[in-house]
Amino acid sequence: MSGVTSPMAVALAEAEKAAAQGETPVGAVVIDAAGNVLASAGNRVEQDHDPTAHAEILALRAAAARRATARLVDCDLWVTLEPCAMCAAAIALARIRRLYFGAWDPKGGAVEHGPRLFTQPTLHHRPEIYGGIDERRAAELLRGFFRDRR
Amino acid sequence: MSGVTSPMAVALAEAEKAAAQGETPVGAVVIDAAGNVLASAGNRVEQDHDPTAHAEILALRAAAARRATARLVDCDLWVTLEPCAMCAAAIALARIRRLYFGAWDPKGGAVEHGPRLFTQPTLHHRPEIYGGIDERRAAELLRGFFRDRR
Numbered sequence: 001m002s003g004v005t006s007p008m009a010v011a012l013a014e015a016e017k018a019a020a021q022g023e024t025p026v027g028a029v030v031i032d033a034a035g036n037v038l039a040s041a042g043n044r045v046e047q048d049h050d051p052t053a054h055a056e057i058l059a060l061r062a063a064a065a066r067r068a069t070a071r072l073v074d075c076d077l078w079v080t081l082e083p084c085a086m087c088a089a090a091i092a093l094a095r096i097r098r099l100y101f102g103a104w105d106p107k108g109g110a111v112e113h114g115p116r117l118f119t120q121p122t123l124h125h126r127p128e129i130y131g132g133i134d135e136r137r138a139a140e141l142l143r144g145f146f147r148d149r150r
Numbered sequence: 151m152s153g154v155t156s157p158m159a160v161a162l163a164e165a166e167k168a169a170a171q172g173e174t175p176v177g178a179v180v181i182d183a184a185g186n187v188l189a190s191a192g193n194r195v196e197q198d199h200d201p202t203a204h205a206e207i208l209a210l211r212a213a214a215a216r217r218a219t220a221r222l223v224d225c226d227l228w229v230t231l232e233p234c235a236m237c238a239a240a241i242a243l244a245r246i247r248r249l250y251f252g253a254w255d256p257k258g259g260a261v262e263h264g265p266r267l268f269t270q271p272t273l274h275h276r277p278e279i280y281g282g283i284d285e286r287r288a289a290e291l292l293r294g295f296f297r298d299r300r
Contacts, residue, residue, distance in 0.1 A: 050211050051220045051244035052202065061200050070201045085267055086243060089236035089260070094201035107272060110239070114272035115265040117235055122257060122264035 007031050007078040008102065008134045010040050014055060015080045015141050018042030025141040028055035028079040030063035030072065030096075038063040038075060055079060056087035060094045071095045080138035082109030082131065088117040091127060098128040102138030157181050157228040158252065158284045160190050164205060165230045165291050168192030175291040178205035178229040180213035180222065180246075188213040188225060205229060206237035210244045221245045230288035232259030232281065238267040241277060248278040252288030 007029050014027025021042075029040040039062035044053040056079050064070055073095045080102040083091060088110045091099055101111070110117045111129060118126045157179050164177025171192075179190040189212035194203040206229050214220055223245045230252040233241060238260045241249055251261065260267045261279060268276045 045220045049214050049218050049220050051214055051222075052207055052211055052240050053220075057202055061202055064199050064201055068199050070195045070199050070203075072201075084239060084243075085265070085270075085273065086236050086239035089234060089239065090202050093234075093236060108274075110272070115235070115267060115270050117265060120235075120265050122260070123235065124258075 006134075007037070007076075008080070008100065010037060011055075011078045011080050011102070012134065012137055012141070014040050014042035015138065016042075018044070018055070019141060019145050021047055023047065025145045026055045026079065026081045028059040028077060030059045031076045031078065033074040038066055038072075052086065054084065054087050056083055057090055060090055060096075064094065073097065076100065077127075078133070080134075081105050081142065082111050082113065084108045085110035085115055085117055089123065092118070092123050092125040095125050096127045098130065100130045100133050102133055103135050103142060104131060157187070157226075158230070158250065160187060161205075161228045161230050161252070162284065162287055162291070164190050164192035165288065166192075168194070168205070169291060169295050171197055173197065175295045176205045176229065176231045178209040178227060180209045181226045181228065183224040183247075188216055188222075202236065204234065204237050206233055207240055210240055210246075214244065223247065226250065227277075228283070230284075231255050231292065232261050232263065234258045235260035235265055235267055239273065242268070242273050242275040245275050246277045248280065250280045250283050252283055253285050253292060254281060 011027040015025040019025035041058035076098040082105040161177040165175040169175035191208035226248040232255040
């Protein structure tokens, strides 16, 4: 890793930018084997009128486009929140090597909650998984966002 | 429904076009409440270098863009194959009213196989589901495709 900025700091900055746009504050970044940022994104569901525009999906799509391949076999994904079922399955389809996530999401998460997708035998790829990275900061961002909307 | 062409025929035509491009032959179409085709697509994973470019995702994104909303509450999705976990979750996120699919997919399907996503309590929307529509034609397309690749 090139060191100065941690990948989760990049993802958190994307989450903050998303919040400023009225989007659910989640950010994601794809890192290659050398530690370079291939792509980063925040949620853009409302701005883009796109139900699939979660941070993870946007970062995976941008990284794959940059690499000109649908499979990111030596890449890692960092995301501020436990991925939902759509994103967890996309992470498997993209053959991501390691998944690092921030806050746990008991309501919508599909990695350690709900369908626990990576434990499903029909999912053909399982990344290494590290949860709870900078969890407090990621969770605070989300709490602040939903508090402001009430 | 305007009648002349069934939505599944449109989806099957998209699957055939995908096969001709070397893509897994799956096609999808989003229909609005009046029976009009809002968007249709075939798989484009390899052509687009996009691990998320399944037919369902592309059709949902195009329909949502056309409607300028992330939620297709009065729309139905027709797809030639039982959706995978990524697509099933995207269908829920898009608030699709009815899901019609063709062939069952015991290996990768996530509706009536694997995680059976729509039975998961953390998935906040469940469409009406109709499987096995023109199943034989959809399955034949897939079988032909995988036979030719061996």
